[in-house]
Amino acid sequence: MSREKIVELIEGAVAAAVEAGEIPPVADVSVALERPKRLEHGDWATNLALVLAKHTGARPRQVAEALARHIEPVPGVVSCVEVAGPGFINFRLAPEFVRGILFEIDARGDGFASSDAGGSRRVQVEFVSANPVGPLHVGHGRWAAYGDALVRVMERAGFDVQREFYVNDYGTQVANFGRSISARYMEALGREATFPESGYAGRYIVDIADRIVEEHGEEYADLPDEERSRLFADAEYPRMLESIRATCERMGVGFDVWFSERELYRKGEVERTLAELEERGEAYRSEGALWLKTSEYGDEKDRVLVRSNGEPTYFASDIAYHHDKMLRGFDLVIDIWGADHHGYVARMKAAMDAMGYGAEHLEVILGHLVRLYRAGEPVVMSKRTGDIITLDELLDEVGPDAARYFFLQRTSDSPLDLDIDLARKESPENPVYYVQYAHARICSILRFAAEQGAGDRVPSPRDVALLDTAAEMDLIRKLAELEETVVICARQRAPHRLTKYAEELAALFHVFYRDCRVVTEDEGLTAARMFLVKGVRRVLKITLGLLGVSAPDSM
């Protein structure tokens, strides 16, 4: 890749300048390299001279000129090196080197833009992790899209990543679920029932109860309430979990591991972890409860692990869970939580320290919520009242491609406003159609070319050299940006940048399409342009694939 070539040149110049006594030694050169925003500033630029000047108090431009003196253009690679502005060194690549990316795309195929930037670091990403007591809501959809795209992007950037869904199938939520079904069941039979205070009011609970009545009639009516509730909870949460899995599947999101909280308890991992923390002197007893000294690791106060009634808290099992993750050998664990859990981050990180792993092995990404609107009016969403728009309903209305793309357009750490009426319009306001259209259009061109009998030989470098208009070169340069874009997305945990890349690439293609006819009388030019267009198609497909959005041949 061109980046490495430029870094080489800069490193050489730095070494030469240091030897000549013109500048002090420099640690790392590669970080100072960036793509200028403006084309007239070249293909690559470094602010290294500015950074050096800052440390030494020298004049930035003088440092830049000293460095530039030690850099010679490389025929066929770098055509021009110049000092500009306050002290940037700009590099312009030779056109034939720029065009070389087309051959690279052709050679690497679907593996194009993958790199080893992540160094095969073992990473686990845990996301969605919804309680199996109700359907996924729209916010879950956002986190599913985000987590899944993040994993795809990190994989392509050379991380070894696993997807995990944590199933909270133990404790209060599941118990409430059972009690809610139980109450609806009794109501359906015309028996006396009081709906629990903290029950789930959603319509789906009634549906479940009705189904049980249909299948089993009054079979459970005379059981004690608690027993019936437990029975229903145990029988129904796996079904609910299955439907959650199916919804994720609809969005193209699959998990490598479904990890059960219940299993943690069953295997005694919670007990073991608590004992360990006590042995390490990180936990202590007070007021009849067991506390973790989280305040020693940056949390506001110590937190309860075991209540005075003997019941472990959710925090306790969560620590055991993260203990388990670390035992499984991950270098880094990324948790994606709803933003409403942000008060929980400090204590979980403190727990990582208390266990002796170090908080730096846990990264928490807070997925902000989705605010739903209908025709500009906010939709009140509450599990308490049961008034929610489910993810399935949204998928019914806008389809998985638009939903995923929409969710991925914004950074994860800001709230997302989603107007359902707007989203369901399927109008060009949703850029997913714009990008998909570019792909479909290319496929159409290639179909046309085939009808015309245009050959699809790999063009010679001389043919490819015919690609020299601004529209063609701009498009080619954009193709070369995918790999670094993927790396940035992975490092910043910011897959949303890829939607922007996709739109820019599509836009440049549309401009090219306007300016350049692909199928012409000129065989060499036709071959070259078909080669280019195929490269664009490949890159669009890879990009959309990373986002989890389909790349249709026609629309």
Added chain:
RNA sequence: GCGCGUGUAGCUCAGUUGGAUAGAGCGAUGGCCUCCGGAGCCAUAGGUCGUGGGUUCGAGUCCCUCCACGCGCGCCA
């Protein structure tokens, strides 16, 4: 009250460890189809980057004040 997050064009939002003249889509206005898909392209208008200070060669980006909005602050999960 304390903590976290967010304030960038009329609207929705991008903006690499601080870099060169702050971008895109939608909306608005005006143009472009004899010929590979007009779900497209081109042009124009639109900004004190919430406010006020600070750090420096340089701040949308870093630090502090204040304002607005969202979320959190349980022996809930």
